[in-house]
Amino acid sequence: MDLTDLVRAMFALALTLGLIGLAAVALRKYGPDAISRISAQKKKERRLRIVETLTLDPARRILIIECDGRERMILLGEGRLVADLPARADA
Known part of the structure; x- marks a missing residue:
């Protein structure tokens, strides 16, 4: 070399x-x-957003989501949707 x-x-x-x-x-x-x-x-208008989330235990979580101006409460558990409940309307 x-x-x-x-x-x-x-x-x-x-x-x-x-x-x-x-x-x-x-x-x-x-x-x-x-x-x-x-x-x-x-900056386009988004239709869906997470308002709040709460962890119940390691396997379950509650989400409040807003879609098209309406809030919905969703209970998630073990990687799947457990329930879809209407959120309380505060008028």
Whole structure:
């Protein structure tokens, strides 16, 4: 292995590390939250949202969801829908 092979190997290593560093900087700047920033600019009206959630035990949870202006209470248990009850209307 002569001097030119050593210089070529060092240059290839420096180039590879530089590309990895450039990719890390790009991911930090344009990473996973970049998609949410783009979609936040569109800001379309959403029909469904979770108003409140309450954990009853490790297997069951109650959700109050709002869909098209109406609130519904949903009891979830063990990965399945247990009941869908109308929420109390406070007028």
